[in-house]
Every structure is written in structure tokens, then in C-alpha cells.
Amino acid sequence: MSETLYDSEPTLQGLLADYPELLAGDQIDPVQPRRWLLVDREQGVPEQRGSSDRWSVDHLFLDQDGVPTLVEVKRSTNTEIRRQVVGQMMDYAANAVLNWSVDRIQEKFEARCKEKEKDPEEELYRHLADPKADPERFWQAVETNLRMGRIRLIFVADTIPPELKRIVEFLSRQMRPAEVLAVEVKQYTGQGQRALVPRLVAGAKPTLPQRESVTWDLHRLELEFAKGRGPILTAVVNSIVEWATSRSLALDFGRGREYGSFYPTLSLPSGKLRLFGPSTDGNIWFLFAKMREVPPFDREDTQRELLQRLNQIQGVTIPADCFKPHKWTRVKLSVLTEPATLEQFLAVFDWVVDEIRRHEGAAAQSER
Structure with missing residues (x-):
């Protein structure tokens, strides 16, 4: 099998929506691999709360801790991948934490589920992987993460150029509590088969043991x-x-x-x-x-x-x-x-x- 370019950016975008594990959640956090719940594709971002959308991010996911994860996809042949995509993502992030509400996110998630003829509650329980999980606490965590700027920005491409990798590494050190990451998803084809191989190439942080839930008194x-x-x-x-x-x-x-x-x-x-x-x-x-x-x-x-x-x-x-x-x-x-x-x-x-x-x-x- 040989490496093959994607036909178009929408092709890669569709694959991420259908197979969120391509976002390399096990490489982002090997101790507690990230699981991804797709809220929507082309998620709108308003310039002011309550106004119409000015931008749209390719994907919005939520991980199992309710961390909003914005994903922007570019093919390596797209010249915007060098620097322009970083400015776009900063616009999305800065306005998302100010102007998104958890109600809006939840409504988008439920609308997408209905469009796909899926039950939103079942999808959420499957994502949380715990039959005793409390959906209300999950949505509260989403709201808290947004207000505190605890979000994750992921650049995805078939090849991450060195210029973008350097920028991502710099931002990942400066933007805490936000995370900034770059993931390559290479495509290999041959003999009627296709393989997709994700790899975290920038923004990885040292892995620390995760704190378990705390019993407060x-x-x-x-x-x-x-x-x-x-x-x-x-x-x-x-x-x-x-x-x-x-x-x-x-x-x-x-x-x-x-x-x-x-x-x-x-x-x-x-x-x-x-x-x-x-x-x-x-x-x-x-x-x-x-x-x-x-x-x-x-x-x-x-x-x-x-x-x-x-x-x-x-x-x-x-x-x-x-x-x-x-x-x-x-x-x-x-x-x-x-x-x-x-x-x-x-x-x-x-x-x-x-x-x-x-x-x-x-x-x-x-x-x-």
C-alpha cells in the first residue's frame, strides 16, 4: 500500500465525523484516552452572543470530561495550512468561549442526532461509557469548561508542515488551560484496500496520572x-x-x-x-x-x-x-x-x- 492524497478536504472531514477515533485520543492521553462526541459539523461561531454566526469550525466534539474540542481540517496541498489556519482557529476559539452557550451546543447535538435518526440520550450514555453517569453533570462540565477557557484546538491534515508544527508547539506551552494539538491522518491505499493512520505530531503534553473523582465532605x-x-x-x-x-x-x-x-x-x-x-x-x-x-x-x-x-x-x-x-x-x-x-x-x-x-x-x- 502507498500513501495517497485525499480527494478533497470534505472527504477527510467526513471520515473524522464518522470515525472520531482518528483524532488520536489514545495518543493525546494514554492514561485516559479521549473519547469524542460529535456535536456538529460546520459548527457556527457568532461574533457576539445571540448574533448570527460569522464563522464556522469544521467540527465540534466534546470529550468525556465535557471539554469542547474544535477541529479544523486542511489538506497539505492547501496553502492556508502554513499560517492562515492558525489565525482562523484563534478567531474561532476566542469567540467560542465568549459567545457559545451550553444550551446552543446541546441543541446542535440533539438536532444532529435526530437528523441521523439516533437517540440523543443513548448517544450520550454511550459516550460517557457509564450507565450510572449523570447527563446533567456532563452538560454542567461543558458550561464550566467553556467559561474557564478549558478547550482543545486540533489541527488535522494528511501532513502537518514544519511551520504549523512549530506554531502549535509554541501555543501549546502558552495557552493553558487550553490545549493546542496537531494530528496527521495519513491515507494508504492499494489492492482495493484503504488504511487510515492517525498520529499526534505536535502539542503533546507530559502525561500525568489523572486524579480520580473525589469524595468531598x-x-x-x-x-x-x-x-x-x-x-x-x-x-x-x-x-x-x-x-x-x-x-x-x-x-x-x-x-x-x-x-x-x-x-x-x-x-x-x-x-x-x-x-x-x-x-x-x-x-x-x-x-x-x-x-x-x-x-x-x-x-x-x-x-x-x-x-x-x-x-x-x-x-x-x-x-x-x-x-x-x-x-x-x-x-x-x-x-x-x-x-x-x-x-x-x-x-x-x-x-x-x-x-x-x-x-x-x-x-x-x-x-x-
Whole structure:
């Protein structure tokens, strides 16, 4: 078999979409090989959030940790592969982290699945390779990675020229937490057969043992908040813990490798409801879609009242679409540093707890 040029760039693009393993995930991370979930081809990138798309990146993938991975494909015969493609990718990356939302990414993924007559939920579980995986946490990770600039840029070609390789090596040292990589996918044909051989040629980082998921507890969280967020936010967290205890709420702890979190949790006959989650990343996270499953917050009028109460708090802006499935909403923990603001915030969730418990009590009485 002999090396053969691809007929066109769309040919190589199509192969990457059909066979994402050509992105050399096992070479990028030999300890925990990267798996790729295709969001879409020709993924649009707007210049401003909410505006129409100005650019489009050849592929957008997500790895199993929710890291957005932008892929740009060029044939070695394309003169743009020398330097112009780098400028293009920088445009895509700079605007993607500012202007993409996890909702937009999820909608694109689901639309592509439907176009291919695939079930989005099944595709996601297959990607996560864990029947106990939590899709909501995955999409939260995507959102967090975007906002922190934790993305991956991959240049793909049949041959990576030396000029591009040098640029990629330089950028990979300078752009952390972003990763910049170059992958060659050579094609060999002969005797009616074809072989595709991927090779990571630039941007590889030293392989470090990956941290396993962490089991957080209250003591560890307090230490992490004190070390990373200072005494004022630690005091806010302690006040939330005291409030949860006074309301007989359980504390559920996250298992994030990098950031810890805890959730004041209401135990119900139908299961557990996590109200909100202060995190060592400096945010409070909400998944209002779960609350929508619990009466009386399954009613639109009660949902509107909850949003109205929260948005009356100075510094809190909860969007009207926060009850959409899988949509995570966050508020800066620093908003609650004023005692009056914290008191107002906790009063809202006093009302939430009281409403749910009152409804549960009424339902239990009616069943007798």
C-alpha cells in the first residue's frame, strides 16, 4: 500500500465525523484516552452572543470530561495550512468561549442526532461509557469548561508542515488551560484496500496520572473554601450549612475532581431534591428543571413566583428559561457576602421548602 492524497478536504472531514477515533485520543492521553462526541459539523461561531454566526469550525466534539474540542481540517496541498489556519482557529476559539452557550451546543447535538435518526440520550450514555453517569453533570462540565477557557484546538491534515508544527508547539506551552494539538491522518491505499493512520505530531503534553473523582465532605470543603476563596466566602458557606441543618435538610456532596460542592437536599417520597449547590469554583449552581418535577413547582405560576423572588435579590439574575431540561444556572457566591442579601436568599428557599412540605402533607392527608 502507498500513501495517497485525499480527494478533497470534505472527504477527510467526513471520515473524522464518522470515525472520531482518528483524532488520536489514545495518543493525546494514554492514561485516559479521549473519547469524542460529535456535536456538529460546520459548527457556527457568532461574533457576539445571540448574533448570527460569522464563522464556522469544521467540527465540534466534546470529550468525556465535557471539554469542547474544535477541529479544523486542511489538506497539505492547501496553502492556508502554513499560517492562515492558525489565525482562523484563534478567531474561532476566542469567540467560542465568549459567545457559545451550553444550551446552543446541546441543541446542535440533539438536532444532529435526530437528523441521523439516533437517540440523543443513548448517544450520550454511550459516550460517557457509564450507565450510572449523570447527563446533567456532563452538560454542567461543558458550561464550566467553556467559561474557564478549558478547550482543545486540533489541527488535522494528511501532513502537518514544519511551520504549523512549530506554531502549535509554541501555543501549546502558552495557552493553558487550553490545549493546542496537531494530528496527521495519513491515507494508504492499494489492492482495493484503504488504511487510515492517525498520529499526534505536535502539542503533546507530559502525561500525568489523572486524579480520580473525589469524595468531598464538609471538613474538606471548608478547608478548600478557606484556602481558595478566603474567610468572607467561607463564612457565607458556613451560614448556608447552618441554615440547611436548621431546616432538617441533608447535605449531598459533589464528586468533582477539581471543584468541590455541596447541595442542601430535601428528602421526599418521590426521591431527593437538591435545592442549590455552592461550589469551590466560586458559584452557586441551580438545576431548576429538577424542581419542576416536584409539586407545586410543576406549575408555571409557582415557577414564576420563584424567579420573581430570586431576581429581587441584588446581584441575582435568573433567566426565564432556567426550567429547561438539563439547563444549569449559576450565581456568583460573592453576591451573598452582605448579611441582608444572604438572609433574603435563604428566605426564598425557606419558602420553597415550606411550599413543598405543605404540598406533600396535603397529598398525604388526601390519601388517607
